Structure formats: structure tokens, C-alpha cells
Amino acid sequence: MNQTPSTSTPQDLLILSVSAGNGHVRAAQALAAAAATLQPACSATHVDAMAHVAAGFRKVYTDWYIQLVNRAPELWSYLHQKTDETPHSATSQRLRRAIERVSAGDLLREVCKARPKAIVCTHFLPAELLMREQQKGRLDAPIWLQVTDYDLHNMWLVPGMAGYLAATEEVAFRMRERGLPADRIHVTGIPVMPGFSQPEAPELARSANVTRLGLDPVRRVILMASGGAGVGDLPSMVEQVLALQGPGCDFQVIAVAGRNAAAHAALQALAQRVPGRLVAIGFTQEMERLMAAADLVVTKPGGLTISECLALGKPMLLVSPIPGQEEHNAGFLLEEGAAWLAYDAIGLGYKVARLMAMPDKLGQMAAASHALGKPQAARRVLEQVLGR
Known part of the structure; x- marks a missing residue:
């Protein structure tokens, strides 16, 4: 799948993943493959957000995650629980998002060049970055967020999305209970490859x-x-x-x-x-x-x-x-x-x-x-x- 959006032809669909683990990428690949089978045709491009961020940020975000879950699972368990309990308005969360924005300028430029009619994110990181671009009036494409697990963590509660795509009715219930608008929540399952x-x-x-x-x-x-x-x-x-x-x-x-x-x-x-x-x-x-x-x-x-x-x-x-x-x-x-x-x-x-x-x-x-x-x-x- 082409990883570089076109600079001349608008895309029907831009799919953004994050290669922290393989699941988010595979969900994006499944959507791109399914788009290729649609009639009438749908032009879709999959971009791994980690290919368009600062090298140091990419190393910390991907390598650090993998090493942490393998070498210090107890610490990862603590961090997972702690971040699930921390509101988006907390100082630590605002600082995290600021660091992400500084590291992701190239990614945002790639999204603008693609001129997509719609965007699906299979990870919360690009969804958070694009939400701010939309709030600033620099992006008008609807952004959708695909949750790729069978439970819901606080990090997936990105406000302002056009829609939220859930694996099960329970995940959708948790979305509603945690404040996401019910009319934007859809139970679709998690995308798998056409095979x-x-x-x-x-x-x-x-x-x-x-x-x-x-x-x-x-x-x-x-x-x-x-x-x-x-x-x-x-x-x-x-x-x-x-x-x-x-x-x-x-x-x-x-x-x-x-x-x-x-x-x-x-x-x-x-x-x-x-x-x-x-x-x-x-x-x-x-x-x-x-x-x-x-x-x-x-x-x-x-x-x-x-x-x-x-x-x-x-x-x-x-x-x-x-x-x-x-x-x-x-x-x-x-x-x-x-x-x-x-x-x-x-x-x-x-x-x-x-x-x-x-x-x-x-x-x-x-x-x-x-x-x-x-x-x-x-x-x-x-x-x-x-x-x-």
C-alpha cells in the first residue's frame, strides 16, 4: 500500500495508524484493502504516523512501549491504570499532547497534502493531533476513530470526532457512559483483512x-x-x-x-x-x-x-x-x-x-x-x- 499521499489528487479516504505494536497497522491495512474492493471505487491511502514524526519521538513511542511491556509489565500495568484515570484536562495530559504536536509537524503537512474527504484513525495519537488542527480551522475533513481492543481506555476518548467505531456493544456502552455522544458511536467490529x-x-x-x-x-x-x-x-x-x-x-x-x-x-x-x-x-x-x-x-x-x-x-x-x-x-x-x-x-x-x-x-x-x-x-x- 502506498504510504505517501498524493499531492495532486484528493483522496476519498486517509487511514492513519501508529506502529506501536502491529495491531493498529493491521486494522488500517484491512480498511485500505476493503476500500479497494468497493464499487464505485474508493481511493484510500494508509499512512503510518510514526513514519512522519521526529526520530527521537518515534523511538520513545514505539521502542519504549515494546520494551516496557516485555521487561517491566508491572510498570506498564500501573501506567495503563493511571492514564485511564487521568482526565484529558490534567496538566500531564496537556504536556503530553504539546510534545506530540511539536514532534508531528511533518505528519500534519502530509495530511494536508492528501486533501482527504474523510479520515479514519486506528490509534488515538493521530486523532488527538488532527482534532487540534480541526479546532484551529486548518482541517475540515471528518475524522473517525476506530478502537482496536475489546475494552475502552481513557486515551481513546478523543472529543470532537465525527464518529467512534467500537468492537462490541459493551465498548459502545462504555463510550456513552464516559461522555461521548451516543449518536456518533457505531458498533462495527474491528477490521480484519479480506482473507x-x-x-x-x-x-x-x-x-x-x-x-x-x-x-x-x-x-x-x-x-x-x-x-x-x-x-x-x-x-x-x-x-x-x-x-x-x-x-x-x-x-x-x-x-x-x-x-x-x-x-x-x-x-x-x-x-x-x-x-x-x-x-x-x-x-x-x-x-x-x-x-x-x-x-x-x-x-x-x-x-x-x-x-x-x-x-x-x-x-x-x-x-x-x-x-x-x-x-x-x-x-x-x-x-x-x-x-x-x-x-x-x-x-x-x-x-x-x-x-x-x-x-x-x-x-x-x-x-x-x-x-x-x-x-x-x-x-x-x-x-x-x-x-x-
Whole structure:
């Protein structure tokens, strides 16, 4: 997707994300991909706001966040709670926004050059910056804010937006209770890529994708796509579950290491030691097909990842939630019966073994997941924003 707005042709839609974690970017990419399928055509451009801010600010905002949640989760939990309780009018919040404005001059110029008819932000940072531009009369395009988790934090309560796009009715309720205008709140779900938007399509059939991967379609398949802090790295997690014994433990595993080359190499070596039981995948753009092959998905509860699982009706075993937003995402799924939670490495092995021994329970969780899924969320967002 083109990351530089045109300076000559106005855009129907400008989508702004922030690469602090990957979920906000993936939601923006999903909206851009869905816009390309609309009739009549919709010109849409996705811009990562972090590509147009001062280098020092970008490093603090993205690298600091990732290091903090990995190395000091207790501190992140405190900060998440503290900022949720701090009103936007507080001195600390005003100072934060002033620093952001000083660092984001290039971003604001890019937005002006794009001349968009509408703007969707998948992170609160660009929404806050553009709100001020609108208040100063320097921007007249309507700005929409897409919340990308299954709970609501104070930072998402940016006043003056044309509309607020919520994952669930509860998130919409929380928006209203915390003062956002009810007539601007819309329950759309969280946008997922078009590959997840047609769960009944033949290319997403479980058996076809299991066979395509060289696995046995009769035996159940676990997709493991996360090795967060607290439960060990992905190769050790996979090795642990493959060593399980007992009823139902003859399952197969698809392990996705992403861009972690060391983890991918370790998984490939492990696959050689357990022939026919493990498929090791590195970076992939076919996650929907891998997920379609799975009977259970072991993952961290990021807002976009679980939205993809829900779109395909997949039961989940959640590991290592980041304090704050991911813990709240996990709570939502547990309450609705679509997931279990493993608190540590021991719990991971125990709960995988238990679920594999209870196919009826897996089926109930899959049904709950399917009921929660919103595979057409991206299109619903575009319908609201573009009035189509």
C-alpha cells in the first residue's frame, strides 16, 4: 500500500495508524484493502504516523512501549491504570499532547497534502493531533476513530470526532457512559483483512488447508502463533506441547515464527525430530489459511489477532496477555466462552492436554467464537465513514 499521499489528487479516504505494536497497522491495512474492493471505487491511502514524526519521538513511542511491556509489565500495568484515570484536562495530559504536536509537524503537512474527504484513525495519537488542527480551522475533513481492543481506555476518548467505531456493544456502552455522544458511536467490529471476511469460502475449508500443509486431516491441529514473556519462547512452547501424552495428544502443530529467524530455524530443527507432527512457518501473508486449518489457536490476546480468530470461528487458548488492554481482551473472550487462559508454561501444557481430550468443549468454544465474529467489520466501517 502506498504510504505517501498524493499531492495532486484528493483522496476519498486517509487511514492513519501508529506502529506501536502491529495491531493498529493491521486494522488500517484491512480498511485500505476493503476500500479497494468497493464499487464505485474508493481511493484510500494508509499512512503510518510514526513514519512522519521526529526520530527521537518515534523511538520513545514505539521502542519504549515494546520494551516496557516485555521487561517491566508491572510498570506498564500501573501506567495503563493511571492514564485511564487521568482526565484529558490534567496538566500531564496537556504536556503530553504539546510534545506530540511539536514532534508531528511533518505528519500534519502530509495530511494536508492528501486533501482527504474523510479520515479514519486506528490509534488515538493521530486523532488527538488532527482534532487540534480541526479546532484551529486548518482541517475540515471528518475524522473517525476506530478502537482496536475489546475494552475502552481513557486515551481513546478523543472529543470532537465525527464518529467512534467500537468492537462490541459493551465498548459502545462504555463510550456513552464516559461522555461521548451516543449518536456518533457505531458498533462495527474491528477490521480484519479480506482473507478473513469470507469464512465459508472454499479456500478456507479446514480439510483443504490441512492437506495443503502436508498434515493428516483426520488428526486435530493446533496453531501456535505466540511465545510471549512469562510462558517461554515459541520453540520451547511447541516442544512442550508436542511432548504431551494422553487422550487426544496425537495432535499436529502449525507454528508461526513471523520475522523471528532464530525461532523459525529452531522450529524447523524440531520438525525434523518429530516427522509428521509439526509445520514450521516463518513470515506469512496467508494467516487466514493457517488459521482455517486449526482446531485450536494458541495466541496472545491482541485485539487484531483475536478478531481474526473470531472471524473464522476459532477457539483460543490465550497466553501471556499484556497487562491492561490484552488482559481485558482475554476477559471478554473468557466471559463469552470462546477461550481459555494459560497463566504460565505449566498451565499451557495442562490446558492444551485438557482441551485436546474434550472435543465437545472445543466445539462449544468454536461456536461461541463464531457467534462473536464480525468478518465484515472493515466494510461496515467504510459504510459508516463514506455513507455508502
